[in-house]
Amino acid sequence: MDATDDSSTTRVGLIGYGLAGSVFHAPLIAATEGLVLDTIVTSSPERQRQARAEFPDVRLVDSADELWARADELDLIVIASPNRTHVPLARAALEAGLPTVVDKPLAATAAEAEELAALAEGRGLLLTVFQNRRWDNDFRTLRKLLAEGALGEVQRFESRFERWRPQLKGGWRESGDPAEVGGLLYDLGSHLVDQALTLFGPVESVYAEVDVRRPGARTDDDTFIALTHTGGVRSHLWMSATTAQLGPRFRVLGSEAGYVKYGLDPQEAALREGLRPGDPSVEWGAEPEGDWGRLGAGESPTTGGGVPVETLRGDYPAYYAAVAAALRDGTPPPVTAAEAAATLHVLEAARVAAAERRTVRIEVPA
Numbered sequence: 001m002d003a004t005d006d007s008s009t010t011r012v013g014l015i016g017y018g019l020a021g022s023v024f025h026a027p028l029i030a031a032t033e034g035l036v037l038d039t040i041v042t043s044s045p046e047r048q049r050q051a052r053a054e055f056p057d058v059r060l061v062d063s064a065d066e067l068w069a070r071a072d073e074l075d076l077i078v079i080a081s082p083n084r085t086h087v088p089l090a091r092a093a094l095e096a097g098l099p100t101v102v103d104k105p106l107a108a109t110a111a112e113a114e115e116l117a118a119l120a121e122g123r124g125l126l127l128t129v130f131q132n133r134r135w136d137n138d139f140r141t142l143r144k145l146l147a148e149g150a151l152g153e154v155q156r157f158e159s160r161f162e163r164w165r166p167q168l169k170g171g172w173r174e175s176g177d178p179a180e181v182g183g184l185l186y187d188l189g190s191h192l193v194d195q196a197l198t199l200f201g202p203v204e205s206v207y208a209e210v211d212v213r214r215p216g217a218r219t220d221d222d223t224f225i226a227l228t229h230t231g232g233v234r235s236h237l238w239m240s241a242t243t244a245q246l247g248p249r250f251r252v253l254g255s256e257a258g259y260v261k262y263g264l265d266p267q268e269a270a271l272r273e274g275l276r277p278g279d280p281s282v283e284w285g286a287e288p289e290g291d292w293g294r295l296g297a298g299e300s301p302t303t304g305g306g307v308p309v310e311t312l313r314g315d316y317p318a319y320y321a322a323v324a325a326a327l328r329d330g331t332p333p334p335v336t337a338a339e340a341a342a343t344l345h346v347l348e349a350a351r352v353a354a355a356e357r358r359t360v361r362i363e364v365p366a
Contacts, residue, residue, distance in 0.1 A: 010035050010327055013067045013074045013098075015089060016081035017042040017051050020103045023271050024132065024316070025080045026055065031277040032320040034328065038074060039067060041081075064089055071096040076126075076327065079103060082172050083181035087112050090127070094119050099126035099327060104190040106337060108181045110344040117337035126326055128333035129340040130319065133191040134198060136265035137285055137314035138249055138293065144312060145252075145259055146199065150295060152256025157196060157235040159250055161188040162243035168216055176218025183219035185210055185347060188239035193343045194335075196227055196235040202342070203227045203235075207359045208350035213242045225350050230364055250293070259309065260301045261293030267314045277317045285314030 012029050014021055017040055029037050039059040040051045048060050061067070067074060077093040078101040079086055087107045093100045094116070106129045107113040120127035133139060145151060172180045173187060185208075197203065207226040214221055222242045227235040238247070250261040267285055277284050289308065296306020322334035349360040 008034055008328070010075040010324060011038040011073065012036060012076045012078055013039040013041065014078045014080060015041040015064050015067070015085075016079065016103075017044070017047040018080070018082075020130075021078075021080035022047070022050060022054075023268070025078050025101075025103070025130070026051070027271055027276055028316055028320050029078065030055065031317055032324055034324040035076070035320060039070075041067060064092065067098075068092060068096045071098055074098060076101065076323070078130075080130075083108070083186065084172070084179050086181075087116065090116050091119065094123060094125055094127065097123065097125070101128050101130055101323060103130045104194070104340070105129075105181065105186050105344060105347070106340040107344060108178075108186075110341045110348060113337060113341035113344050117341060120337060126323070126333055127337045128323060128326070129335045129337065131191065131194045131335045131340075132316050132319055133195060133265075134335070135315045135318050136267070137287060137311045138261045138263075138265060139195055140312040140315065141261070141293065141309060142250060142252060142259060143199065145295065145309065150257060151252060151254025151259060154200070154233050154252060154254045156253045157200060157233055157250075158238075158248070158252065159192050159195060159235065160238040160240075160247050161192060161249075162238060162240045162246045164244055164246070165241040166214060168214060174217065174219060174221075183210075183221070183223075184239040184241065185220050185223050185225075185350060189223065189225065189237070189347055189350070190343060192237040192239060193225070193227075193346045194339070196229075196237060197339070197342055197346070200229045200231060200233040200235065202230045202364045203346055203362055204230050204364055205359050205361050206346055206349040206353050208354040210351065210354035223350075223354075225346075227346065257295055257297045257306075259293055259295050260306070261311075263287070263291050265314045267316050271316075283313075285316075287311050 043062045077098045080103045173182045175182045205228045209224045210220045211222045222240045225237040252259045292308040294301035294306035299305025325331045326333045353360040
């Protein structure tokens with residue numbers, strides 16, 4: 001690529017301006033020092049109007065081919081298009097010599113993810129996956145508690161992304177076509193499994209229940225995964241659109257204490273409302289004291305058991321700050337393609353486990 005006039009500026013091409021592109025990637029890119037949103041790819045006139053309203057100076061194009069034709073004018077590609085396009089677009093970006101960010105899941109299979117990782121490594125290019133939930137406020141708080149040993153030896157990790165959406169919304173995420181890589185196992189499951197692996201390391205066995213509950217639904221909307229980590233921790237993960245009463249986001253049980261946290265990180269809701277990181281009127285990622293989780297033993301937090309633990313602020317902007325640093329300074333990417341492939345190995349095993357009604361073992365590299 002040609003050098004930019006300002007070597008500290010990274011010119012970004014963003015592919016896709018649906019939910020992922022418009023709510024997450026574009027605002028976070030724009031809020032990151034050193035990144036400039038140069039081009040947005042969307043063929044939808046409505047989404048082009050939406051993009052123009054928020055980013056008046058951005059270039060709008062109809063297809064990714066127009067990015068590859070201008071590869072020497074760009075420094076980073078971000079792929080926020082439907083899941084079925086992730087692999088071909090990432091391959092094309094890397095073959096054009098462009099560092100690449102891909103929204104989760106990186107691919108439909110671990111083998112495809114590993115192929116992309118090898119391509120990026122062979123060309124000396126950054127390839128990273130947008131696992132923004134590692135920067136949720138509750139997850140950051142839990143990591144801090146674990147680092148401090150506040151729970152003793154962790155025995156069980158319960159994690160939920162549950163919703164009450166009895167009516168179908170339509171779109172590719174609810175399509176029954178396997179090529180679309182839809183359903184909650186690969187959507188919310190990508191986050192839940194990534195978080196479990198980040199906290200407790202590799203998995204040796206997987207059990208899963210993958211169900212289709214809603215009338216007319218064509219892909220899973222109520223799924224449970226049980227993981228046994230090589231270190232002995234058991235992770236129980238729920239993802240559902242059919243939960244009439246929501247459980248805790250986290251319930252983590254250790255030999256000395258447990259941590260229970262309800263509610264969701266506020267950053268997605270803030271981004272949907274048009275709020276932006278860096279706005280001095282917004283305490284970005286903060287939540288009220290009444291939403292803090294509780295740490296203790298021997299009594300339910302719903303009856304006042306344990307002590308409240310201040311929730312760290314959520315920090316989605318840290319992801320793109322780390323991407324910018326990796327490109328500028330050669331520091332490690334915030335999420336590696338190998339980590340994404342490890343998550344996909346678990347998701348693939350979960351699908352087999354549910355279909356065959358058995359526990360599936362995963363070969364852990366020596």
